[in-house]
Amino acid sequence: MFAKKKKPTxxxxxxxxxxxxxxxxFFFMVTTVMREVxxxxxxxxxxxxxxxxxxxxxxxxxxxxxxPMDQKKFGTEPRIQLNDDYATISDIRPFIEAKxxxxxxxxxxxxxxxxxxxxxxxxxxxxxxxxxxxxxxxLKINYSSREGKEKK
Amino acid sequence: MGRNKRAIPEINASSMADIAFxxxxxxxxTTTMDTDWGIARLLPPPDENKQEDQVKIKERNVFVVLxxxxxxxxxxxxxxxxxxxxxxxxxxxxxxxxxENLPEKIHVSPSEAKQQISILKGGNTPAAAEEMAKWQNxxxxxxxxxDYWESKQVISLQNDRGTSYETYIKVQNELAAAYxxxxxxxxxxxxNKKFDQLxxxxxxxxxxxxxxxxxxxxxxxxxxx
Numbered sequence: 001m002f003a004k005k006k007k008p009t010x011x012x013x014x015x016x017x018x019x020x021x022x023x024x025x026f027f028f029m030v031t032t033v034m035r036e037v038x039x040x041x042x043x044x045x046x047x048x049x050x051x052x053x054x055x056x057x058x059x060x061x062x063x064x065x066x067x068p069m070d071q072k073k074f075g076t077e078p079r080i081q082l083n084d085d086y087a088t089i090s091d092i093r094p095f096i097e098a099k100x101x102x103x104x105x106x107x108x109x110x111x112x113x114x115x116x117x118x119x120x121x122x123x124x125x126x127x128x129x130x131x132x133x134x135x136x137x138x139l140k141i142n143y144s145s146r147e148g149k150e151k152k
Numbered sequence: 153m154g155r156n157k158r159a160i161p162e163i164n165a166s167s168m169a170d171i172a173f174x175x176x177x178x179x180x181x182t183t184t185m186d187t188d189w190g191i192a193r194l195l196p197p198p199d200e201n202k203q204e205d206q207v208k209i210k211e212r213n214v215f216v217v218l219x220x221x222x223x224x225x226x227x228x229x230x231x232x233x234x235x236x237x238x239x240x241x242x243x244x245x246x247x248x249x250x251x252e253n254l255p256e257k258i259h260v261s262p263s264e265a266k267q268q269i270s271i272l273k274g275g276n277t278p279a280a281a282e283e284m285a286k287w288q289n290x291x292x293x294x295x296x297x298x299d300y301w302e303s304k305q306v307i308s309l310q311n312d313r314g315t316s317y318e319t320y321i322k323v324q325n326e327l328a329a330a331y332x333x334x335x336x337x338x339x340x341x342x343x344n345k346k347f348d349q350l351x352x353x354x355x356x357x358x359x360x361x362x363x364x365x366x367x368x369x370x371x372x373x374x375x376x377x
Contacts, residue, residue: 014169017169018172021169021172021176024176025172028179029179032179046321049329050191050325050328050332052190053188054189114188118317119318121316122316123312123314123315124314126320130195134195134197134198135198137197137198138195139195139196139197140195141193141194142190142191142192142193143193144188145190146189
């Protein structure tokens with residue numbers, strides 16, 4: 001009988017592979033935001049439906065509050081984190097003032113402080129922080145929260 | 153002699169993909185796609201002179217929300233589930249039945265506002281100036297939306313130091329939702345549009361009618377060490 005001649009399967013051309021990869025690369029390069037700080041506290045933000053987007057990230061300062069990552073070393077009590085380090089209530093005012101000093105004068109009223117707080121935290125520590133922010137005249141705040149679905 | 157021209161060798165591009173992959177993986181790992189969302193609030197300025205700030209507000213105009221350390225809500229003296237808070241707040245803010253125990257409302261129309269302004273023009277006390285500014289604001293609003301009722305509502309939110317942040321945000325969220333609902337409704341009635349599709353002047357006027365007035369009580373020092 002006629003033995004079928006085996007045709008060698010043609011190699012798939014990979015010439016367009018770099019193009020595809022470059023396209024993905026550019027997408028990620030454009031959308032990327034480098035993480036500015038190493039989180040030292042655990043954060044799981046609460047959910048809310050009435051959330052607004054935080055515009056203009058360069059005008060936002062972050063205050064993190066939550067239980068420490070390293071619970072063996074620092075215990076389980078919620079801690080405040082400013083920049084890269086744990087802080088206490090009294091550090092908040094110098095922190096805000098230092099951040100303010102780096103910005104243009106006319107932008108100061110637009111500065112927002114974003115409170116990124118773990119949902120299990122008690123309000124006591126947050127009230128203290130809010131009092132400090134009031135004293136520092138950082139009145140615009142934002143309670144960071146995830147966008148949740150509206151329950152009907 | 154004439155050297156024979158050598159063809160320029162083609163650059164081998166097969167490693168291009170590898171390089172690009174490497175970069176891609178780097179950006180994949182470092183990327184954080186989170187855009188920040190949250191509930192925006194304005195803190196009251198610190199009060200240096202406490203006495204001056206004590207404005208008396210009638211009890212019927214205040215919607216008291218208390219949250220205790222067990223995350224239970226006491227709204228206007230009754231225990232309430234968080235899911236009912238929004239309805240209750242909407243009812244309070246708008247006071248549709250003009251009930252005696254819900255906030256007072258004042259009727260505002262452009263002509264009334266003009267009349268009030270002309271009456272107030274004579275006075276030159278600080279109180280009159282304040283009242284004047286209020287009526288000028290109302291006139292501006294009434295010129296956009298027409299006649300409306302302004303409710304003298306204030307929401308007072310007070311929480312314990314032991315309240316969880318999650319509950320606090322839920323309460324804030326429900327109250328914000330109540331205001332948004334009312335604004336949305338008014339936008340539909342007056343302009344037949346959704347609130348975020350309004351022009352700025354219209355949106356501002358509606359915001360003025362249903363102004364968010366959530367006051368948080370000064371934290372009391374309970375058993376402070």
